[in-house]
Amino acid sequence: MVKAWFEMKLWKRIVLALILGVIAGTLLGEMAANIKWIGDLFVKLIRMIVVPLIFVTLVSGVVSMGSPKKLGSIGIKTLGLYMGTTAVAIFIGLTLAAVIQPGVGVSITGGEPMQTADPVPLSTQLMNIIPANPVMALAEGDILAVIFFAIMFGIGIMLAGEKAKPVADLMESASEVVLKITHIIMEVAPFGVFALIAAVAGTRGAETLLDIFPLAGTIIAGCILHVVIMHGSLIRFVLGLPAIRFFKDIIDAQLVAFSTSSSSATMPVTIAVAEDNLGIKPPVASSVIPLGATINMDGTGIYVGTVAVFVAQSFGIELSLVDYGLIALTTTIASIGTAAVPSASLFLLAGVLSVMGISADQTALVVGFLLPFDRPLDMCRTTVNVTGDLAVCTAVAKWEDEIDLDEFRRDPNI
Template identity: 50%
Template sequence: MKAWFAIDLWKRVLLGLVIGGLIGLGLRYGFGPERGGEIATAWFKPFGDAFINLIRMLVVPLIFTTLVSGVLAMGDPKRLGSLGGRALLLYMCTTVVAICFGLLMGTIVQPGAGFDLAIVAESDLAEARDRLAANPAPGSVGEQIVRTLLSIIPVNPIEAMARGDVLAVIFFAIMIGVAILVAKEAGEPVARVMNSAADVMMRLTVIIMEVAPFGVLALMAWVLGTRGLVILEVLGKMTLAHYAACTLHMLITYGFIVKGILRLPLIPFIRGVADPQAVAFSTSSSNATLPVTISAATKNLGIRKPVASSVLPLGATINMDGTALYQGLIALFAAQALGIQMTLDMYITIILMASLVSIGTAGIPSVSLFLAATTLSVVGVSPENIVVIIAVLFPFDRILDMMRTVTNVTGDMAVATAVAKWEGELDEDVFRAPHKV
């Protein structure tokens, strides 16, 4: 057992990914797609779901306690303006760049050119209609902005926590932290409770992360057991464009932030983000990965509590670079498949709409696909064809969503590193350490 725990977590998670993937492929191609999928769903999916539930269980209490504790660690509420402003600006900039990478790769690879939309099954069409009805499009630009702003302030904080409304929880936690600071001596007992609670939640995160390799193994066995590698046959060019765009965005954009702007070595950053990347790839959920992200940011990258506990929860909610990139790519895929001629105005509108749609998107699997209805309408796709496009992509979206989530989480950590550096809250000795815990 000691030898097992001596291995870095990301390596254990990667091992779980590989073994789970091999098991899933063995089931699918050994027993056949139908029987293999049934076995994977019956024997592995419950364990994967249990793992996701464990880390989702942490999200709201972890965000609330660590964010309150982070505000208290600042000592001065005025620092929130500087810290939050820098984080928001960087998040918005990286989102726009991500969309541009998606549009660039979509233009180069042409994933929708010559694609036969007639291959979609009637059952997939029915499911796409149901999912679109359950996830209505955000509407116009103005409606999206108003909806996002109103969702920030919770009418009932307890209810918001129960629903997992992360933006509302963040707002409430910040207000509580500020109130404790303003209360001074009267707020000290509450401050001690919140600091202790934050420490306990971080310890609980470490404990639960020890089962991550096994949860990841179960999830990968289920995904590949039910889906297999058929995506490479049906949507090979779309997969190539998506993975290439996300990879380039992470290497170039985040690499430029860390190496070019911050003047920090890139290799320690890449090692430091490996744990949350591995969990993000398997869970396809930014929110579910958040506990690991915060833990890795503090232990691996040396980002101190005031920044890690405020910038990262905010990023898990509004910084959806992978999601925004995918929105642009879906729009080009649809335009190419339907023979719609793109214009400069349409590209600009896609960038604007994809940025807005990505803000506040729930950090759970496949939600961004159904919100693409708004972006698709920008390029002139009819409601009937929107259903067809969604139905084509939905059966394979999980594998695409895995890479989107990796991009989202990596962006959160890159921005948090930048803000920590500018705010004097980055321990560079920890960041540059050759071995990551």
């Protein structure tokens, strides 16, 4: 029985835990609150790993870009496009969430009043991004300061070159270690989900779980719009290539991305699709796509931006244009280091929600609320991420004359 449990894919275990949690909560009623501590334990594990995960993966992501001198024309165009498409994705997510308002009337805290930190002036927020003491920033979980220091640290490693190779190797190893710890924590997820859902269903009623559907619909709508408007327009109107042919050619990579929820796991297929189906030459495909798996997070941008507004609406926080700008900026920067593994975006939320005065405890509540439903949303946003990798790769290849246009335009069914 135990072996069969661990042989089952994690997302299936989480879905099973969700269903069993609803049943248990309905049957036990108020008594289900007695097992909530298991869910709280899981939430505490999430809080424990957020800061080290963001720091080491972000440093590793910056270092993976290579020496600035080596990036050259391909690197500049690639970075510019990836950052630009991610910014557009975040804008779409924020706009849809502001218009649809999926968080209005939703109580993540079960009806209990939720106090957030007093608003901090923009000038103070910008000054606080630069930590007076990076060690204290890490210890206190000051996410924006951690992000800034991680980027500076990564740039320092790049500029130091060969002398900093031991440090670069250390950060890459540390990234792998932290990701392994994250995987261990995610193994606890089904039990945490079961306890949290049972407690919610028992004390507040199973119908409360329906609150997630407006948010899910908003995120999925954002993903579809971004693929059609941003990626489709880039291929058709900017590059002058047939967009329908592009989408037909990349279906294999999209299906693998959808099933694995991992840009990294999909990378071999993505590169093969770029070279074999789109006619992109290896020098571009082998450099642009791995970089995209690290820093191109269009789907993640839609997800995090939408969830940030959802949380603000749920907590009754009025967002100004400055707040929207800070959310967009933080999401764009933090997405550079988002690990290309399932559910990594949940951990990115800590940095983004902090700009709205949301504490670590409150963020953990949000993560606990979202986690049971995250897998299908993760499948959608990873598909968008991989589509973006291939769209940007096609653009860079065409501008660098590193694409076989006859191969691109040929019938994929032949």
